[in-house]
Amino acid sequence: MITRKTQPRSQYVLVVSMMLGLLLAVFVTPLAAFEDDEGCLICHKYPMMGRVTDEGVLRSYYVMPHIFERTVHRNVPCRDCHSYIKELPHKPVKEGVTCNSECHSIKNPATGKQFSHQLIYDSYIESTHGRKKIAEGPDADKPYCINCHTNPLYNPDEGKPPSQIVDRCVICHEKREFVERWYNHTSRRIREVKRSSKEVFELCSSCHENKEMLDRHVRLAKEEDRELGKKFPIAAESYKESFHGKLTRLGFGKTASCLDCHARQKDYFRSVHEIRPSRDPESPTHISNKVETCQRCHTFADENYAALDPHPSSKQEDNLFKYYAEMIYNIVGVAVIVMLVGMSLLETIGRRRDGIAWRLSHGSTWRRKSRRGRGRVE
Ligand code: HEC
Ligand code: HEC
Ligand code: HEC
Ligand code: HEC
Ligand code: HEC
Ligand code: HEC
Ligand code: HEC
Known part of the structure; x- marks a missing residue:
């Protein structure tokens, strides 16, 4: 779903429609496993809930319990995220859900503190993509957390964990439900659940191939006398023409995707949120780090090899x-x-x-x- 070329506004609708959408048979659906302690579903379980925005976009306010109970956030009560809802019936929304707010109901078992995504947020806000939830002007073109993260991504249907493992845990923990939940939580992270090269390409190019957006930023950068990478206007387009890009498009997963070069592999899951332009010495694409970046896969790469252009342009003025x-x-x-x-x-x-x-x-x-x-x- 991340592949769709949608503007931020309609992306909300996309996110929403992942969690919400059409519940065809409210009454035949098995009872949801998560608990609707706050009673939000009294109203939000109805498929027709929604409205047409001023921009003419149809927004669904309908939550499908059987989908929601399978998302990564199933244990988070609605109001830990929708914290602006203080009373019922509730008032209209301005900022909506921000991804760095603290959960009221969930503690991080390791630190004992209220859980939040603040760490990731701090990396993200420093990155080239950093923006506020409500952004205007050029910042609105940048991805907020929910532009890249739609719920199903980390939720392949895993089924039940192997019974011999659960059997072993329940001799101490007694409740199968507890064990199954924790088993899925950790086992998913032990296995490699990462976007494929193709998915990464589709995610990045959903913006970096958008000509209007690119032109707008090139123009603005000129006006503000701000630097932009030489390859900024052609990054996604040229990647497609590169050897790596061609292999990726043909379905070969082991070749370099955007994030193999633009994110540090050590501490990958944090680094994908810290993408910096190549003129920043901390970027793995910075001239002083390039050899190391290529060497990860091209073991014998040296300065000369690293000088090969990963974003080749076939335009006359760039490469005669x-x-x-x-x-x-x-x-x-x-x-x-x-x-x-x-x-x-x-x-x-x-x-x-x-x-x-x-x-x-x-x-x-x-x-x-x-x-x-x-x-x-x-
Ligand atoms: C009494 C029925 C009712 C209950 C209970 C209810 N809602 Fe709503 N909710 C509505 C209606 C009606 C709308 C549409 C409001 C509008 O169009 O301005 C709505 C809209 C929303 C919106 C979208 C608002 C916007 O303008 O974007 C969110 C988010 C939301 N509800 C969350 C919740 C949460 C979380 C709870 C539980 C704490 C909850 N609701 C409980 C009736 C309810
Ligand atoms: C992990 C955080 C999280 C949890 C938990 C969560 N939501 Fe949401 N919800 C969001 C985000 C993010 C959006 C997208 C709109 C935004 O950014 O404000 C959204 C959108 C919505 C909307 C549509 C609002 C709009 O403006 O289009 C409704 C209605 C809603 N949620 C209801 C619920 C209900 C009911 C629950 C509990 C069953 C719930 N949400 C649980 C994060 C959450
Ligand atoms: C020999 C008994 C025993 C077995 C078997 C066992 N556990 Fe535990 N587990 C404990 C005890 C005691 C604690 C709490 C003390 C601690 O942190 O060491 C605990 C803590 C935990 C916690 C941390 C909970 C929290 O909120 O801090 C998780 C998660 C957990 N176990 C999952 C599992 C899983 C999954 C299995 C099976 C693969 C398993 N355990 C097998 C005894 C056991
Ligand atoms: C430009 C796209 C992008 C943006 C913006 C983004 N992320 Fe990510 N995020 C990723 C990618 C890529 C991964 C690595 C996993 C994968 O390959 O899908 C990831 C991984 C994660 C993980 C680890 C998930 C797991 O189960 O191991 C969390 C948590 C996360 N992001 C939260 C956030 C939060 C919070 C924000 C906003 C502050 C955010 N992300 C913004 C692309 C993005
Ligand atoms: C929602 C749209 C969007 C997505 C998705 C997106 N970007 Fe960006 N990206 C932008 C915008 C907007 C800028 C800022 C241009 C500026 O500074 O004016 C930017 C800037 C950059 C820059 C720095 C450009 C410079 O010269 O300063 C790099 C590198 C970059 N993005 C790489 C990526 C990669 C890799 C991905 C995929 C993981 C990605 N982007 C996904 C919109 C996006
Ligand atoms: C093989 C490594 C590699 C891959 C794969 C790669 N890039 Fe780059 N990228 C670089 C390097 C190195 C530069 C700096 C090139 C220069 O300025 O000469 C760069 C430059 C850029 C720039 C211009 C801003 C800057 O940092 O100078 C953007 C935007 C960008 N890449 C986005 C992407 C996107 C989007 C993808 C995937 C579609 C991608 N890159 C794939 C290595 C890579
Ligand atoms: C994630 C792994 C990965 C990274 C990082 C990577 N490459 Fe590659 N690259 C590949 C694979 C796989 C091929 C396919 C051909 C092969 O096996 O040599 C390839 C092929 C190439 C080719 C085609 C010719 C050849 O030698 O086979 C060039 C040129 C190239 N890469 C340059 C670079 C440069 C320059 C960098 C660093 C900026 C880089 N690559 C980083 C995986 C990678």
Whole structure:
């Protein structure tokens, strides 16, 4: 779902529709496992709940209990996130849910403090993408947490954990439900649950291929006399043309995705939230870190190898050699095909005019002697 090219506003709707949406049979659905202590579903369980915004977007306010109970946030009470709702019936919403607020109901068992995503938020806000939840102007083009994170991502349907493991845990913990919950929580993180190269490409290019957005930022940066990467206007487009990009598009998962180069691999899950431009010395794409970045996969890469352009441009002004090389190859390629097809056509026409029939027998398609005695075919 992250692949859709949607503007931030409609992204909310996307997120919402993941958690919410159409509950076809309210009464046949099995009872939700999470507890609606706050009674929000008294109203929000009805499929028709929603409204059309001033921009004409249909927003659903309908929460599907059976979907919600499978999201990563299933144990978070509604109002830990929707903390602005203080009374019922509630008032209209301004800021909505911010992803760095503290949960009232959940403590971090390791630290004993109220749980929050503050750590990730701190990295994110310093990154090139950092913005406030409600952003205006150019900042509104940047991704907020919910632009990249839609609920189902981390929730492949895992089914029940293996019973021999649960059996072993319950001899002490007694409750299977407790064990199953914790088992899923940790086992998912032990397994590699990461976006594939293709998904990463689709996520980043949902913005970095948006011509209007790119032009807007190039123009603004010029006006504000602010630096932007040389490759900023062509990053996604050129990646597609690169060797890595072509392999990714063909479905080869082990080649470099945007995040293999733009995020540090040590501490990956934090670093993906800290993307910095290549002019920042802390970026793995900074000139002083490039060799190390390539070496992760290209073990013998040196300075010369790292100088190869991961964002090759075939525009005349950027790379004259590549521009002419491609042009010549294109001309030669087309010419060869045209000549091949042309020759077969001429040959076919010639043989037909000679009166040679076209019939399949004994492994040959051309029969009969030439009328004009040219003896093309035996
Ligand atoms: C008495 C019925 C009722 C209950 C109970 C209720 N809601 Fe609502 N909720 C509504 C209605 C009606 C709307 C649509 C309001 C509108 O269009 O301005 C709504 C809208 C919302 C919105 C979207 C508001 C916006 O403008 O974007 C959120 C978020 C929300 N409710 C969360 C909750 C939470 C969390 C709870 C539980 C604490 C809850 N609701 C309990 C009736 C209810
Ligand atoms: C982990 C945090 C989280 C939890 C838990 C959560 N929500 Fe939400 N909810 C969001 C986010 C994020 C949005 C997207 C809108 C926004 O950014 O404010 C949203 C959107 C909504 C909307 C639509 C609001 C709109 O403006 O379009 C409704 C209604 C809603 N939630 C109800 C609920 C109910 C009812 C529950 C409990 C069953 C619940 N939510 C639990 C984070 C949460
Ligand atoms: C020999 C008894 C025993 C077995 C078997 C056992 N546990 Fe525990 N577990 C404990 C005790 C005692 C604690 C609390 C003390 C501690 O932190 O060491 C605990 C703590 C935990 C906690 C931390 C809970 C919190 O809120 O702090 C989790 C999670 C947990 N166990 C999961 C499991 C899982 C999953 C299994 C099976 C793979 C398992 N345990 C097997 C005895 C056991
Ligand atoms: C540009 C896109 C992007 C933005 C913006 C973003 N994230 Fe992430 N996030 C990712 C990627 C990519 C991963 C790594 C996992 C994967 O490959 O999907 C990740 C991983 C995570 C994880 C680890 C999940 C797990 O189960 O191990 C958490 C938690 C998280 N992000 C929270 C946040 C929060 C909170 C924000 C906002 C402050 C945020 N993210 C903003 C892309 C993003
Ligand atoms: C929601 C849209 C959006 C998504 C998704 C997104 N970006 Fe960005 N990105 C932007 C915007 C907007 C800028 C800021 C340009 C500026 O500073 O004016 C930016 C800036 C950058 C920059 C720094 C450019 C510079 O020269 O300063 C890099 C590098 C970057 N993004 C990489 C990525 C990668 C890698 C991903 C995928 C994980 C990604 N982006 C996903 C919108 C997005
Ligand atoms: C093989 C490593 C590699 C891959 C894969 C890669 N990049 Fe880059 N990227 C770089 C390097 C190195 C630079 C700096 C190049 C320069 O300025 O000459 C860069 C520059 C950029 C810039 C310009 C801003 C800056 O930091 O200079 C953006 C935006 C960007 N990349 C986004 C992406 C996106 C989006 C993807 C995936 C579609 C991607 N990159 C894939 C290595 C990579
Ligand atoms: C995540 C792993 C990964 C990273 C990081 C990575 N590459 Fe690659 N790259 C690959 C794979 C896989 C191939 C496929 C061909 C192969 O096996 O050599 C490839 C192929 C290439 C090729 C095509 C020709 C060749 O040598 O096979 C070039 C050029 C290249 N990479 C340059 C770079 C540069 C420059 C960097 C650092 C900025 C880099 N790569 C970083 C995985 C990676």
